[in-house]
Amino acid sequence: MPSIQNKQFLFISLLLMSIGLADAQEVCFVPLPGPNLDNSLLEGQIQVKSEDSEINQDTFAHFKGKVEIDSSQAKINADQALLNRQTQTLNATGNVSFQDNNITVSSQNVQLNRVTNELLIEQSLYQLNRVQGHGKAEKIAIGENTGINLVESSFTSCPVDNEVWRIQASNIKITPDQSRGVVKHARFYIKDLPVLYLPYFSFPINNQRQSGILYPSIASNSSTGVSVEQPVYWNIAPNYDLTFSPRFMTERGFQLKTEFRYLTEKQTGQVNIEYLPDDLDLDDDTERYFYRFVHSGQIGENWRVNADINGLSDDNYIVDLGSDYFNRADTHLYKTLGVSYFSQSLDVTAQFRDFEVLGDHPDSYRALPEIRLNYLTPIGLGAEFQVNSELAYFESGELENPTATRFHIAPTVRYPFQNQWSEFLAEATILHTRYIQKNIQNLALEKNISRTLGQAKVYGSLAFERPASWFGKDATQTFEPKVQYLYTSFEDQSIIGRYDTTRLFNDFAGLFRGQEFTGLDRISDNNQITVGLTSRFIDKNNQERFKLSLGQIFYLKDNQVVDASKNDDRSALAAELDWQIGSKWYAHTQAQVSTITDKIERSSLSLEYQLTENKIIQINHRYVRDLSSEKINQVGITASWSLAKNWQWVGRWYHDLELNRTVESYTGVQYESCCWNVSFVAQRNLSNRFDNNGAQSTTEFESGFHVYFTSRNLLRDGLFGYRRPYLLN
Structure with missing residues (x-):
């Protein structure tokens, strides 16, 4: 059999994947088994079996009754076959079945020219073996140089007995060494009703990304009216692509959405731009836009660079026009650009951090820049030495708000221990922070302020287990108590502004966090004991069926930091x-x-x-x-x-x-x-x-x-x- 058959029939299966109809095949489609090609034939060799044969040494060989023609790549079954030795043609007739790894074809007549490597199949039914797809063709012609040509053929991925849709084409041609096939005079049918006619279109015939039209999106709501969006995909290069998505809204007008993606050996990213030149629903000629840039990359062996930059024209853009990346309940859009270094004991991160604030929310401070350095090394006897440090400059979009430069360093000596049934941690930390605050006129803040706190923490947990019964079935019950003592000294922090600090809510895990605020502008003084308990029931398959956790903090002393003050002696x-x-x-x-x-x-x-x-x-x-x-x-x-x-x-x-x-x-x-x-x-x-x-x-x-x-x-x-x-x- 000619080697081109295997390759060209694969093109048909890729046609199915190119139009996106194979998504459900894992649920609905059971592939045909394909032929048994486990033989010792070399490429170009043919083995013929039949019940009866008539052979003339120089002119022909005629095979009759249950004819089987095998090669290294395909298998043909027929009632009879005639091999013309002078013209080197093989003609199989009567209940002909052609199979290779990708397609099964039923016909009454198959002709093979072994000189030109051309195969002709007439009045055929075909079914793809690897993916869901089948159809009919008056003629299938395959040539090593000419490619594949389907004349008056149909295609559908629906079951044979329920063809909801099908494509009928006068001609489908796939040429070797080309990335796209050509379809002429295509008609799209729903049941037996023609709904679309295309005189010409092309489609991808390999697994490479191809330019083309994607599925449209149709919607209607009280904000945009009827909205129709039609994405168009442009495969610029193997590692670059661009999607244009024109969108027409009856209440808003015409919007263009674009998405550009790139991928290199060490860098990847995406750029989105959306633009509405004139919103018809607003009184004035208002242009509206949204942009987004996301990047992640590697610089050298240990360096990384990242960016996440978002912006829009107005607060109501997402609410009015929607977004593929943000929710209408979001109040901030991030703008970050950073570089980081990682090694076994040291990591350093430097970034610019800003926000696009939506609505009447307190204006957030941006960190321009923010540099963090963390270092961890063993110091012997199971102990570790750790340093967390940070340098940041904060400013706000409101000119009257104060600005600040903040330096923080926290050296820690810690002793961790853990085994299968227990965990222990003891650590001592010095928390030193220095602020240089400006634009503080008429505010109860100081220009230069230093704060040094001491902190000690001891944490321990145990895990006990015993055989138990869970609703009459054998199980294992665990009993996991944990206790933490935390002490943090006090300094007055009311003369420090709040730049990246808000109060945290406590859930069970938060009870052992040891800090009540985000950021560093407020560090609560602590003298407290946290007690927690977790119990689990685990079945014989080692699956948890039930877990209950209870915990509470007991304050041994009232907080002196005003922002952390409490009315009770326990959480x-x-x-x-x-x-x-x-x-x-x-x-x-x-x-x-x-x-x-x-x-x-x-x-x-x-x-x-x-x-x-x-x-x-x-x-x-x-x-x-x-x-x-x-x-x-x-x-x-x-x-x-x-x-x-x-x-x-x-x-x-x-x-x-x-x-x-x-x-x-x-x-x-x-x-x-x-x-x-x-x-x-x-x-x-x-x-x-x-x-x-x-x-x-x-x-x-x-x-x-x-x-x-x-x-x-x-x-x-x-x-x-x-x-x-x-x-x-």
Whole structure:
């Protein structure tokens, strides 16, 4: 058999992948086994078997009855075959089957010219072996020099007995050494109804990325009106590409979105630019834009460089026009540029850190620059010496705000110990910080200030286990107590500005953190003992079925740092629970309860029922007694359910119990089969739009409808995407 057959039929299978219809093949498609080519034939050799044969030494060989023609690359079965020795042609007729590793063809007549390496198959049915795809062809001609030519052929990836769609073409030609095939007079059918005609188009025929038109996106909502986005992909080079996405919105106008990607041996990155020259929904001729630059690369063996720079024209850009990278609830867009060095004992990071602040939020300080150095080395007898240091300059977008240069160094001597059943850590640290503050007129701040604190920490934990029973089944129960003592000395810090510091919330893990603030501008004085306990039930398969953690901090002395002051002599009791209830129910909850007032300060609950992978119901609730002087009390239900074969429904509803209103409602239906899929999604949620003063609306809602022609995870879409609550190992 000619070697070109194997290569050219592979081109047909790649046609399927190029139009994106093979995404569902892992679920829907069982590949044909392909021929058994385990023989000792060399390339060009043919072995023929039959029930009867007539052979003339010089002119012909005629084979009849269950004819099998084998080569090193393909197999032909037929009722009879005639080999003309003078013309070196082979003609197989009657119930002909041609097979190689990539395709199976059924026909009544196959002709092979061994001189020109040309193969002709007439009135054939073909099916691809490696991917989902089959069709008919009046003629398939294959030549080593001319390539492959399909005349009056069809193609579909749907099952044979349910061809929802198909492509009919007068001619499909694939030429050797070309990266694209050519289709002439193509008609696209839904069932037997023609819906699209293309006199000419080309398609990629190898696994290299090719330029072309991608799937469109169609949506409708109260903000943009009807929106149609058509991405166009340009494969500039093997390591560069560009996607243009023209988008027309009936309420907003014409927008252009671009995405440029690059990849080198040591660098990778992406540039996005979106531009709307004139927003029709706004009174004046307002141009709107968004840009994003992300880069990660290696410089030498130990050096890394990274960038994450984002910006937009106005606060409402994401709310009005949407974003592939940010959520409408986001309040900051990062702008960072940094370089870092890593070695076994030393790492150094230098970066410029800024923010694009959305809405009427306190203006964030930017660090221009921020340099951090961390060093760790053993010093003998199991002890370690560690140094954490930082140098940063802070300034704000508001000219009247103070600026500061901050230097911090924290040498630490520590002794860690760990084995299978215990852990111990003792460490002593000196925390020295120096500030040079400017623009502090009429503020209770000092220009030059130094702060030196001492800190000591001792931490220990044990792990006990015993045989136990878990709902009548053998299991192992663990008992894991942990205790930490923390002491930090006091200095007055009220004369230091707050540049990158906010208060942290405590969950169970946060009880052992030892710091109540982000950043370094406030370091709370501590004299406290933290006690925690975790218990687990582990089944005979070493899987956790249940985990409960409880912890609390006991303050031996009142805080003198004003920002860290407390009214009680102990923290809220922090609790976390993970429970696999049977084989289908999962629960996760965490809470912080004041043991003085017996009131819940913060809590969250997720309860999930999962019958199968496609049948899920989840109930969520979250509560915060005081978050920036507001109470958060919200409940949500998320469900995904298989309605019928290939049909999936997803719904989500979140309600604010405090304000008695629905925050988000979301529902979608998706049809997904071996050969096509479509999704319909309707959604209504808070718009979160900013007014001219930067205040965010809490009363306006936005409704929308979307149609997707590509496979999507509807369960994770929307404002509140699905998250599995089960956190056990």
